Amino acid sequence: MREVSALQWQGGCVILSVSKEKCEHMAEDINQTEEKDFEPKVYEVGFILTPTVAEDGLGAEVTALKDVLTKHGASIISEEFPKMRPLAYQMRKFLQGRYQNFHTAYFGWVKFETEAQSVIEIKKEFDAKDSILRFLIVKTIRGSTSASIRPISGRREKPAPRDDNRKGSEVAKVPISDEELDRTIEELVVE
Numbered sequence: 001m002r003e004v005s006a007l008q009w010q011g012g013c014v015i016l017s018v019s020k021e022k023c024e025h026m027a028e029d030i031n032q033t034e035e036k037d038f039e040p041k042v043y044e045v046g047f048i049l050t051p052t053v054a055e056d057g058l059g060a061e062v063t064a065l066k067d068v069l070t071k072h073g074a075s076i077i078s079e080e081f082p083k084m085r086p087l088a089y090q091m092r093k094f095l096q097g098r099y100q101n102f103h104t105a106y107f108g109w110v111k112f113e114t115e116a117q118s119v120i121e122i123k124k125e126f127d128a129k130d131s132i133l134r135f136l137i138v139k140t141i142r143g144s145t146s147a148s149i150r151p152i153s154g155r156r157e158k159p160a161p162r163d164d165n166r167k168g169s170e171v172a173k174v175p176i177s178d179e180e181l182d183r184t185i186e187e188l189v190v191e
Helices: 020-038 055-071 116-128 178-188
Strands: 006-010 013-017 040-049 075-095 098-115 132-139
Touching: 040 055, 040 075, 040 116, 055 075, 055 098, 055 116, 075 132, 098 116, 116 132
Parallel strands: none
Antiparallel strands: 006 013, 040 098, 040 132, 075 098
């Protein structure tokens, strides 16, 4: 935190006096922050489209979403075309003058690169679209971030019982006489 040179109360306002050196320092910090905001970063938007979008109109809707991204200077890196999915819970959206409940929807995503300031404008335009039930924009990396699909189950499977006769398993080695070995072999071999 920087030191303040002087605080003055004047006409109901606090006047902050800062030395010229500190003022120049603050200006440099602001310029560096602004430069960082103009560096392109990689983002991913996951979106859920309402099932009221017809399947033959789904391509046009995705194109409209990608057009919003490119309009704000984004370059598209990768994408997954939306697929109909069951929702984990019921979602509501106010459409055509009333609330509608949805149990299924189209889920898709687009990975893109743009400046940080453009994301705010993209968010505003996505908020205004009636076809989008929900969306989430996250900062990510350029490489593949897809996760392997794991089965969802409430319990874990118990490990298989151990079989000591398996190939490669180690059994405690105890010296045994030839007579005991012959008897054991004869008991195992039944004709």
